[in-house]
Amino acid sequence: MTPSHRATGFPAGDSSPPPAARRRPGGRTSRIRAQVLDAVRAELVEAGYDALTVDAVAARAGVHRTTVYRRWRDVGGLLADVLDAASDDDWQPEDTGSLPGDLAVLNHQIHTALTAQPPITAALIAASFRSDEAARALQRFWEDRYARCEIVVTRAARRGEIPARTDARQLLIAATAPLYHQLVLLRTPPDPRLPDHAARGAALAASAGAFTESPPDDTP
């Protein structure tokens, strides 16, 4: 994944502000969008959801407030666009040649995003509990990311590492869920071994047929 000013959350989520000189593709409209979304991210991590207002975003972005109201309507619209913009990239999961390897790289990217400073990913997840619009945008974002990751499972099946009828989504959720659970909900201190452990566990389970439609061992 290319380092990006976009605050993705999954998997990488480089939240650093863009270098001032970075070229903004497109014309004035996309330049304004980039300025506004940068301002949303900065306000969110600095002041939090409660202080996030259209006016503060407009002022920080140096854009007239009526422009922001007209295009984004409210804070929910701004947050949703930050998340939608995060999918506008060419990120693809790495091909390391093995399923545990691919999942480990993915998990390290998620771990980096979830523990990044400033914590833009964590702030966007928290905001999803405040704004239904942000929650739906976060769903879209993750849906897109998990869909892109399905190639990891396809490749593993092609290499014979896992059964051909493995459910890609189930496997990807199993691999990544422990990171989100521990870092976002359980709020345990970051454990550098966690990405590899979760990747290995899911890969072993997949190899054992845990995520096939009709599992070999249909225990309750």
Add this chain to the structure above:
Amino acid sequence: MTPSHRATGFPAGDSSPPPAARRRPGGRTSRIRAQVLDAVRAELVEAGYDALTVDAVAARAGVHRTTVYRRWRDVGGLLADVLDAASDDDWQPEDTGSLPGDLAVLNHQIHTALTAQPPITAALIAASFRSDEAARALQRFWEDRYARCEIVVTRAARRGEIPARTDARQLLIAATAPLYHQLVLLRTPPDPRLPDHAARGAALAASAGAFTESPPDDTP
């Protein structure tokens, strides 16, 4: 787990209000605590965190507001006590005789809690993103629940289902995390097969040695 007026979140989380006639153990102090915590849960699911105030809780509980301020101080204190109270039970994981069976029962309890109506568990998790005190209480609650679940792993190791050196916490997180991730963060529609699938995946991974200190397959 006995049905309880306590809103636990993990694993069962029966959030129904207590029958009026239910005996409150202890004296006036614990009676007041029960009334106040019931009122917090009811206010939280009906009106949400933003409308949750000490005064509204006191009025609903029929308790003088100075009593509530003195004992709980603020909304954070009230939420933390709801979560701390949820650990005051004798819940233990079921012993079904097999690791996949034990984990499946546990996951069904979590699934029930996370999809319950009224959604008290979901509301408490959402509140943990608003109040540091609630977040710390939620950590304590989960820590207690996961500690109680370690017996599931001990029994499985004793039966020879998994290696003796299996890390109980890693296994339990792997089994339960997909439910939290899908239902709380990804907000996918409840899937009745999810509890069993996640349980089976974690059990298979554990049997394959995924959660031992020195894994047989030390892939990156």
